[in-house]
Amino acid sequence: MTGPIPQPQPASGVSRRGLLGVSAGAAAAGVAVGFGGGYAAHAAAAPAAEAAPATAPASLDAPIPFRGPHQAGIVTPAQDRVHFVALDVVTKDRALLVDLLKRWTRAAERMTVGAEAAPGGVVGGGPYGVPQDTGEAYGLPASGLTVTIGFGPSLFDDRFGLSARRPAALQDLPAFRGDDLDPARSGGDLCIQACANDPQVAVHAVRNLVRLGFGVVSVRWSQLGFGRTSSTSTTQTTARNLFGFKDGTNNLKAEDPAAIDEHVWVAPADVPGAAAWMSGGSYLVARRIRMHIEVWDRTNLQDQQDTIGRTKAVGAPLGQEKEFDEPDFALKGADNQPAIPVDAHIRLAHSSNLGGIKILRRGYNFTDGTDGVGHLDAGLFFIAFVRDPGKQFVPMQQALAAKDVLNEYIEHNGSALFACPPGVAEGGYWGDALFA
């Protein structure tokens, strides 16, 4: 986080019920007592508040500020759950799309403070009105919800007059060796990443935004994730992936704003001319990585550790002692071979072996039922934020795809890239500079 983020709402309460001030009687009678009317009124009513820290809020229930120079949900300390959805725009009417982005902004901002998606909420406009919020998160706290939007390369075709505004870095990802991509799990005109510490809150956010988009967008694919595998703050411990290893120890951290500026945020010089709307944004790379856990679980400890390059129990680089010891790639073992093998994952992915490349990882574990042949369909829903995918993710993934011994146990079956615009200023909406 490079600067203070204004807080959109007075933190007078974090529960949808509390914020709306709906008494039992009023609600039962179908009377809504919302805290704001239309978009302009709501935005105007939001006072510029104290600077909020980039690090974890006091409680997992507390709200995360929605507005600021950058979108929330990128360097925000990773919440425990994600519901990610990719959508296709089903209209060619640019005005409808812009209107949706305004309505989405309004709804997302409300939901991130623990309010319902729209004034009127679950009780709608009286008994014969359709409820303006689907209701399953009613009464739940804000739960650290962040909602992050992105625009896919396909949005910049000739449908909406955006082709001249496409940033040079927003190109379809190249094919990587070993890719086994399912079109039904790849691509999309738009994405929404909803992260929260309660899955019901994340699902509620996506569902209500999808609902608002009826007739304008259609769900292309979605993914639920749990057990964040990447800490994005020094205040968090490193979680484990489904191979049982600590993952992302060397991840970029919110507390190092210089590194975040260098590797995550798009700088003005990166996007000259018509692409300037993307300044302050970031590119989101999503990869659904199926893990063949049944095979992995039959390999011995040494093989597993050699594959990753860290010890399983502690997460220390091989030959070293502690998780946060800087990996020593020159270190030799008793057999005079490198302690961290030449094809180990952390060696190939380390910035010192990639010309200084770093990425902000923000992935989640998933388990999606079974694969139909007796195995769990489980893995890592990889999400990374980068300043330039062509200079960061692409060369990194090319190196990993070519040599990483981990490839024996994984399979990339979904892929997408999105340009996440900068944060929303007071009075603005998601992507306003793009559509201005």
Added chain:
Amino acid sequence: MTGPIPQPQPASGVSRRGLLGVSAGAAAAGVAVGFGGGYAAHAAAAPAAEAAPATAPASLDAPIPFRGPHQAGIVTPAQDRVHFVALDVVTKDRALLVDLLKRWTRAAERMTVGAEAAPGGVVGGGPYGVPQDTGEAYGLPASGLTVTIGFGPSLFDDRFGLSARRPAALQDLPAFRGDDLDPARSGGDLCIQACANDPQVAVHAVRNLVRLGFGVVSVRWSQLGFGRTSSTSTTQTTARNLFGFKDGTNNLKAEDPAAIDEHVWVAPADVPGAAAWMSGGSYLVARRIRMHIEVWDRTNLQDQQDTIGRTKAVGAPLGQEKEFDEPDFALKGADNQPAIPVDAHIRLAHSSNLGGIKILRRGYNFTDGTDGVGHLDAGLFFIAFVRDPGKQFVPMQQALAAKDVLNEYIEHNGSALFACPPGVAEGGYWGDALFA
């Protein structure tokens, strides 16, 4: 819960790391310091401890006792997440199946106290041993994990000599009007229900048990759920389902042991002769109920409330004020029509309209990606525990399938029934009385 449940482990700690006493150095060197060896040793080492209350533990992280007269995970206050798996037995060797049940019991008991699935844990038997635990929950607390096992009707065919021991009540469920069952989401020789307050802990438990079953069982289907929709204890608030309504207000509660005895636990007289092994057990009905949330979300508040029979905001029976008001089905509205419509869900499902039938609901919400045509594949993973499915679930579901106006918005696409044996006594294993 009808009586005290002995606590299997001294509550000296709840973290896998703490329980195993693995120091960073020892773990890095591949040295395991487990807290118990083989099955017998472990069981013998477990002291009979103080009576544990049936209500919620002090912390969501704390362990739930594994052994007792009934299996945990039935009247245990519903945890926030479930990973449910149905399995088929792929061997015809009864001894292998019995051996697996013993190994499963040992592993499940360890995991419920926050330990790894087996002694040796993530560091295995030295560097060239295969880790005995997959590791993704290493360092996480017990998280209220319960693991509950069930036996499907198909287990009682001629493969294992069990056909004479099949309880009369364990019959395949009949077809219900409107069923659209997918065989790939239905049935199974065995089931494992793992509930926890952290999904990573529930997934870890299922995965490690599946792994232990390699060569003996194969995954048939699995389902991840979140946001428990049924409270099973008066200490819990009523959660909301994905229609945004409070669900299961009138559920049976652990604090009413007489009702639990009457409606949930199989009594000795229910299972005479060769089926006596099931005394103290319960039948688990699983139904995957897809909810057509997009359609629901376009209906007005009055329609939604008339469909359920409760107000959306508060959850009060229509015409009444508070959630826990006893529904008054005779009450008329201003139009002289019943306040709770004649085809409302709560009217049809209420015990007073079903000859006194009650069931213990323990379901979860789910969101499984998309349905391929632009909608979220979301709904309710219904789980109920009953003393006799033919006398409770079947007539209830027949009544609902015939008349419930809710059917317009839902679709049952998965179904299974399992006989959950009674709890495991000291020195015993899951299903020991069945295989004795």
